[in-house]
Amino acid sequence: MELQQMRYVIAIAEERSFTRAAERCFVVQSSLSHQIKALEHELGVVLFARTSRRVELTEAGEAFLAGARASLDAAERAALDAAAATGQIRGNLTIGVIPTVTAIDIPAMLGDFRAAHPAVRIRLRGGGSEQFIAGIAEGSIDVAVLGLPETTIPTNVSTRQLTKERLVAVVNSDHRVASRRRLRLEDIAEETFVDFPEGTPGRAPSDLAFSAAGLTREVMFEAMNTDMILNLVRQGLAVTLLAPAVVPDDPRLISIPVVGGPIRIEYLAWSDFNPSPAAVAFLGLLED
Structure with a gap:
């Protein structure tokens, strides 16, 4: 049994096609099919149920696939460890x-x-x-x-642990609190917020801080990246709480420390x- 035959089995199982598996492995389909038949003969089992339109693993094929993946992973890791022993990281x-x-x-x-x-x-x-x-x-x-x-x-x-930091409030330069040197959570609890999606670790520090202070807030906008969050603040549509280092130097954005504000690690x-x-x-x- 050769490692290349195991690669062919994995490719066919993932592609569900001999044709696509052959393209992925850069071999002609006839050669790949021959290798699979030879492997099935050697093992004494049928690995794939196949028709002109469908290819599926048999029960024996499912069992073989797990071992094939483990064997390939072990072989590749052995090669990497050997190279690393000579100072070559791959x-x-x-x-x-x-x-x-x-x-x-x-x-x-x-x-x-x-x-x-x-x-x-x-x-x-x-x-x-x-x-x-x-x-x-x-x-x-x-x-x-x-x-x-x-x-x-x-x-x-x-x-x-890399850093522990307190989040700052970020508001538009025209906001009513933009001139304040510091804020409390209650000063902005009634504002419309933009934040990361509910339930995500990025949002959790702010949700926990407001909850601990006995306050509620309205998160009208949710976004997964800081660029979108900051653009909504620039437009005056919402305020947010972010790590100081992710707020760019922009006259339209004002960062204000928050006493008792959220802490992020x-x-x-x-x-x-x-x-x-x-x-x-x-x-x-x-x-x-």
Whole structure:
């Protein structure tokens, strides 16, 4: 049994087509079909139920697929570990980045990493902290930057606290409180807010702060990126609460400290369970 045959099985299972699998593997379909028939003969089982229109895994095929994926992962990891032993870092590095990273300069870090390890393929993933924690636990993400309220402690991942900061109120320059040097939550509780979607870690610090103060607020607008949030503030449609570092120098935007305002903690997260050589190298760069 060859590793290439396992790759063919995985490709067919994922594409549900011999034709598309052959294109994906850069082989002619007749060669791929021959290899699958040879593998089925060797194993003594049928891996695929196929007609001219449909291709599906048999029960035996489903069982084989899991082992094939594990074997390929082990083979690829063995090659990466061997290369790393000689100082050559290869493979993939998948990094999860929330929309409000303030503690580290991601582009600069990637520039340094790329210069030191040009053979590593870097993949950036946008999303939320809970999504990244789940991705690290299941192995689809190597490293992530998280932003969480101070009452939420990340679990099932290794973490390092990067920064702890109090959010500021951001208002339009024409807003009634724009000239204030500081605010309390009750000063803006009656305003219309724009914030991250309900239930997301990006919004949780603000929701928790208002709840702890016995206040309610109206979040009329929801957005997943800070550019949209700030544009709505520029238009005078809403106010918001954000980390100071994500608010640009713009005369139309006024940042005001909030006494007793929300506190947000930024973490670097990763898995200590068998991290890839690329992940270890990236974490080492951050330590330096």
